[in-house]
Amino acid sequence: MLGGEGESNTFSSTKEAADERCKSPAVDGDDPAAGSRYAEHGMGADRYYIPPTVSKQSPETASPCSFIPYNPGGAVYTPASAGRYPSSLHLSSVLPPAGFSPSAAGRSHFSSAYQLGQSPGCIYPPYTGSGSALGNISLPTGGPGMRAQVYLCNRPLWLKFHRHQTEMIITKQGRRMFPFLSFNIAGLNLTAHYNVFVEVVLADPNHWRFQGGKWVTCGKADNSSQGNKVYIHPESPNTGAHWMRQEISFSKLKLTNNKGTSHSTSQMVVLQSLHKYQPRLHIVEVTEDGVEDIGNDVKTQSFNFPETQFIAVTAYQNTDITQLKIDHNPFAKGFRDNYDSMYTAPEHDRLTPSPTDSPRAHQIVPSARYTMQPLFQDQFVNNLPQNRFYNSERAVPQTNSLLSPQAEDGASQRWFVTSMQQGGNGTSTSNKLDLTPYEGDYSSSLLPYGIKSLSMQTSHALSYYPDSPFTTMSAGWGSRAAYQRKVTPSLPWSPRPSPTSGFPENSNKVKPQIEEEVNGSGGLISSWTEAQPSALSLEKADSYSTACKRRRLSLNGPSTEDSPADIKCEDLASAATNGSPYSKEAPSSKGMAAYYSFYTNH
DNA sequence: ACGCTCGCATCAGGTGGGAAACGG
DNA sequence: CCGTTTCCCACCTGATGCGAGCGT
Numbered sequence: 001m002l003g004g005e006g007e008s009n010t011f012s013s014t015k016e017a018a019d020e021r022c023k024s025p026a027v028d029g030d031d032p033a034a035g036s037r038y039a040e041h042g043m044g045a046d047r048y049y050i051p052p053t054v055s056k057q058s059p060e061t062a063s064p065c066s067f068i069p070y071n072p073g074g075a076v077y078t079p080a081s082a083g084r085y086p087s088s089l090h091l092s093s094v095l096p097p098a099g100f101s102p103s104a105a106g107r108s109h110f111s112s113a114y115q116l117g118q119s120p121g122c123i124y125p126p127y128t129g130s131g132s133a134l135g136n137i138s139l140p141t142g143g144p145g146m147r148a149q150v151y152l153c154n155r156p157l158w159l160k161f162h163r164h165q166t167e168m169i170i171t172k173q174g175r176r177m178f179p180f181l182s183f184n185i186a187g188l189n190l191t192a193h194y195n196v197f198v199e200v201v202l203a204d205p206n207h208w209r210f211q212g213g214k215w216v217t218c219g220k221a222d223n224s225s226q227g228n229k230v231y232i233h234p235e236s237p238n239t240g241a242h243w244m245r246q247e248i249s250f251s252k253l254k255l256t257n258n259k260g261t262s263h264s265t266s267q268m269v270v271l272q273s274l275h276k277y278q279p280r281l282h283i284v285e286v287t288e289d290g291v292e293d294i295g296n297d298v299k300t301q302s303f304n305f306p307e308t309q310f311i312a313v314t315a316y317q318n319t320d321i322t323q324l325k326i327d328h329n330p331f332a333k334g335f336r337d338n339y340d341s342m343y344t345a346p347e348h349d350r351l352t353p354s355p356t357d358s359p360r361a362h363q364i365v366p367s368a369r370y371t372m373q374p375l376f377q378d379q380f381v382n383n384l385p386q387n388r389f390y391n392s393e394r395a396v397p398q399t400n401s402l403l404s405p406q407a408e409d410g411a412s413q414r415w416f417v418t419s420m421q422q423g424g425n426g427t428s429t430s431n432k433l434d435l436t437p438y439e440g441d442y443s444s445s446l447l448p449y450g451i452k453s454l455s456m457q458t459s460h461a462l463s464y465y466p467d468s469p470f471t472t473m474s475a476g477w478g479s480r481a482a483y484q485r486k487v488t489p490s491l492p493w494s495p496r497p498s499p500t501s502g503f504p505e506n507s508n509k510v511k512p513q514i515e516e517e518v519n520g521s522g523g524l525i526s527s528w529t530e531a532q533p534s535a536l537s538l539e540k541a542d543s544y545s546t547a548c549k550r551r552r553l554s555l556n557g558p559s560t561e562d563s564p565a566d567i568k569c570e571d572l573a574s575a576a577t578n579g580s581p582y583s584k585e586a587p588s589s590k591g592m593a594a595y596y597s598f599y600t601n602h
Numbered sequence: 603a604c605g606c607t608c609g610c611a612t613c614a615g616g617t618g619g620g621a622a623a624c625g626g
Numbered sequence: 627c628c629g630t631t632t633c634c635c636a637c638c639t640g641a642t643g644c645g646a647g648c649g650t
């Protein structure tokens with residue numbers, strides 16, 4: 001582990017230094033797993049795995065970063081009794097269940113590969129716009145094998161949920177995750193073959209229960225969990241070029257509590273209700289036929305994203321989570337209480353005509369509804385009338401949020417460079433990477449993004465949740481329908497070299513994510529390659545969002561996500577990105593002007 | 603005539619809510 | 627008794643198939 005030890009040692013201190021106001025009682029303060037006990041004690045015993053996600057930043061800089069309880073959140077509990085997890089777990093990746101093969105079978109342990117030494121100043125190598133972006137990646141190490149860079153595409157959405165302690169429904173037949181895991185990968189060998197899979201491991205040794213409006217521990221976790229814990233991406237194995245070409249979505253991954261399921265183990269991950277889990281991404285270099293070189297740990301890399309931690313439940317406990325799910329998951333649209341009214345609202349009640357100028361939801365450009373939603377919805381989500389949903393102790397005070405609405409608003413005005421946490425392997429530098437984005441409360445990070453502009457032209461990865469290319473953007477759903485509507489049919493999934501020349505067109509693919517972050521997760525925003533436009537949109541967006549907020553609060557009018565305003569927002573977001581939902585081409589300046597104009601006029 | 607695009611209808615499947623069932 | 631789990635429901639999305647319209 002490169003520097004893993006050193007980093008881990010800073011864990012507790014950093015945590016303490018973390019800005020308390022940024023902590024979410026639900027996920028941090030009350031989270032036993034969040035305490036340093038795991039870091040300090042767990043580390044000693046290889047029972048606990050504490051990803052070195054904490055940087056050695058000074059308290060000043062670390063505080064803001066603590067917005068996301070990385071430290072505790074990144075902890076992964078490894079039941080001593082879980083034989084499937086090798087003892088070598090210490091500061092390393094957890095070995096996949098024995099059942100997993102071929103890549104994991106027989107492995108003694110996963111390498112604690114140093115996952116990208118992404119320093120605040122070199123998060124992403126500038127994208128040149130020509131040739132292969134990959135070629136420009138500066139590997140943190142000069143050792144054998146390339147170190148992958150993994151980015152959680154829909155991180156903003158995850159953060160939103162994480163603030164309230166994410167819950168995932170598990171059912172006998174299996175329930176998809178929402179938000180689902182979606183990554184962008186860079187730094188792989190273009191021609192080498194890799195298996196990409198997600199493993200869901202216990203995040204802590206506790207059994208949880210929702211009491212008094214928050215999650216509290218309740219005894220010990222059942223370590224005797226059995227069943228599949230690994231979900232291998234259906235496209236595995238495949239070339240590095242393939243994996244880097246577009247988002248790697250795990251939207252089909254299902255969670256179940258049915259240990260007996262064997263037929264669909266490939267799609268189901270067996271979990272236990274009321275236990276906290278940490279998804280972990282593994283990238284294993286394999287031979288062309290999918291056989292892993294068990295003798296080379298360097299070829300295995302793991303990544304943890306603490307914000308993706310969740311508690312498995314059979315029924316939602318926290319209404320905040322429920323509302324977030326409803327607000328962001330298109331399949332739950334039917335539960336949006338103002339779903340009808342939002343579309344039937346009088347024309348005059350609209351801030352601006354929708355693109356189609358139709359009052360009916362389905363007549364509104366679908367993309368508008370989805371794409372936009374995330375862009376500003378967050379701000380509404382946390383500002384919904386309190387009586388809208390809460391009627392029981394399950395309701396969690398808004399204070400549970402890491403940031404108060406005000407804080408979030410403020411944050412939304414700042415730049416935030418999306419960075420993916422890396423760190424799974426207990427690599428140290430990952431911390432820096434992760435935290436950097438949040439540095440200064442998202443205020444100061446304005447880093448050029450280049451790499452993740454890796455192609456995202458199609459949506460196969462997220463064919464179902466079309467957000468595909470822009471999943472990121474809208475926290476997961478934003479880009480949906482419209483984007484894929486006229487998008488070229490998905491290319492067949494097959495290993496093939498990633499056209500280096502293909503990057504340019506997608507150079508801004510990740511951009512949407514930024515947009516999402518503007519309103520999302522407390523106003524996170526990333527600066528893509530085009531800082532200027534984004535900044536502008538952000539500013540206006542913020543302005544608009546304020547108006548929307550007022551509107552919603554006072555009038556309880558049209559829903560944020562579906563209102564014409566949203567459409568505009570979406571358009572704006574789209575326009576601001578190369579991945580315009582209406583075309584693969586970069587938005588025309590004209591279009592941009594129009595969008596900006598909208599904000600200006602409102 | 604042929605091929606392509608578009609719109610509509612249909613169907614499979616995903617979603618949370620709520621009530622009933624289950625179990626400690 | 628209470629907390630948890632299961633099942634069913636209405637609603638929604640997305641994929642697919644089909645036919646109409648249009649251009650070559």
